[in-house]
Amino acid sequence: MASTVARLPDAQLEPLARAYKDALAAKQRQILIGIATLVVALFVAGYMAEVRIGEFLRHIDRFPTYIVRLFFLDTGASVFTDIGEWFWGWKHWLKLLVETMLIAYTGTFLGALAAFVLSFVISANLSRTAWLRISVKRFLEFCRTVPELVFALIFVVAFGLGPVPGVLAIAIHTMGALGKQFSEVVENIDMKPVEGITATGATWWETVRFAAVPQVLSNFASYALLRFEINVRGAAVMGFVGAGGIGQDLIEAIRKFYNSDVSAILILIIVAVMLIDLGTERLRHALLGKERS
Numbered sequence: 001m002a003s004t005v006a007r008l009p010d011a012q013l014e015p016l017a018r019a020y021k022d023a024l025a026a027k028q029r030q031i032l033i034g035i036a037t038l039v040v041a042l043f044v045a046g047y048m049a050e051v052r053i054g055e056f057l058r059h060i061d062r063f064p065t066y067i068v069r070l071f072f073l074d075t076g077a078s079v080f081t082d083i084g085e086w087f088w089g090w091k092h093w094l095k096l097l098v099e100t101m102l103i104a105y106t107g108t109f110l111g112a113l114a115a116f117v118l119s120f121v122i123s124a125n126l127s128r129t130a131w132l133r134i135s136v137k138r139f140l141e142f143c144r145t146v147p148e149l150v151f152a153l154i155f156v157v158a159f160g161l162g163p164v165p166g167v168l169a170i171a172i173h174t175m176g177a178l179g180k181q182f183s184e185v186v187e188n189i190d191m192k193p194v195e196g197i198t199a200t201g202a203t204w205w206e207t208v209r210f211a212a213v214p215q216v217l218s219n220f221a222s223y224a225l226l227r228f229e230i231n232v233r234g235a236a237v238m239g240f241v242g243a244g245g246i247g248q249d250l251i252e253a254i255r256k257f258y259n260s261d262v263s264a265i266l267i268l269i270i271v272a273v274m275l276i277d278l279g280t281e282r283l284r285h286a287l288l289g290k291e292r293s
Contacts, residue, residue, distance in 0.1 A: 070263035079260050087264050093246060097272055100245035103166040103238065104231040110167070111174025112224040115140075118175070119182030120208050125191060128204060143176025148234050152243040163244030170231050170238070181223045182216070189215045218287045225280040232276055236269050 046053075071079050079086040087093075118136055120126050127133040148169045155165030193211040202210070239247020246265060253261040 070259045070266075073260050079263065086260055089249075089261070090264070090268070093249065093265055093268055096239075096246035096249055097268055099163060100235045100239070100247070100269075101232060101272070101276075103163050103243075103245055104170060104228060104235040107167045107170025107235070108174055108224065108228045108231045110171040112178050112220075112227065114171070114175040115178035115182050116220060118179050119186055120212065122179065123183045123186040125187050125189070126194070126204075126208065126212060140176045140179040143172050144180065145176070146173070148173045149237065149241060152238050152241050156242050161242040161244075165241075166235055166238035166243035166245060169243065170234060173234075174227055174231060178223060178227055182220055185216045185219045185223075186212060221287050222284045225284050229273070229277050229280050232273055 073079055073082065073085060118140065122133050122137045122140070124133070151169035151172055152165050155168045159165055159168075189212055193215070194207055197207050197211045235245050236247050236250070239245040239249070240251045242248065246269065250262065250265045250269075252258075253265060
């Protein structure tokens with residue numbers, strides 16, 4: 001049996017086709033305007049930042065040349081011809097690398113602990129005091145907006161050189177970043193347990209403890225582990241401003257043109273970060289897998 005397809009009369013089709021073409025043209029205009037705005041903003045930003053494309057192209061060869069120099073000893077020989085000379089300070093560097101990890105761990109722990117508490121205060125579905133929620137939100141925005149290095153510089157002036165400024169800088173920045181992520185997790189919880197416990201006359205803290213916390217713990221742990229990975233990399237840079245860790249030796253080697261030392265330290269940092277990434281990735285997957293099951 002031949003099937004027939006109903007077709008509107010041309011008088012009715014024409015306005016619909018015209019409206020579709022107009023909508024498509026409007027969408028294309030929006031895309032073109034967006035691209036043009038982006039290009040103009042890019043050129044304005046480059047001009048304000050005094051970016052010189054010609055200067056960049058003239059000196060672009062210096063980057064690969066410097067990378068190549070990192071793999072040659074002071075004698076001119078390749079670092080691969082004498083691994084012992086290349087990693088001559090590996091014991092000292094490993095100690096500093098462990099210090100870097102401890103800075104990242106302590107800062108992450110303190111920041112995550114503070115974010116854990118404050119996330120329930122700023123969550124729209126649990127917070128009962130509007131002015132407190134808004135004030136804490138603005139405070140956390142400040143904490144995650146100011147770069148870690150700026151905090152580290154301030155604390156170096158206040159507390160002197162060493163790991164303490166690095167720990168404090170990472171803790172404050174972590175508190176701001178995780179506070180936002182944790183609160184978003186809390187705002188997506190199932191509210192039925194909250195309503196049930198509230199109906200029994202439980203206090204706000206009891207409601208959070210028994211209705212909200214069990215639903216968010218695995219996600220909180222996952223975000224905290226991810227932040228720890230980020231903070232290990234950040235802690236390595238903290239040494240640039242005297243905030244402890246292996247970054248102090250790295251910046252010294254860069255300034256004094258100890259090229260082989262620079263590559264050796266960078267390799268140690270990269271290997272350490274890769275191992276931490278693999279370990280925390282497995283932990284995150286295990287936690288999320290348990291939550292799903």
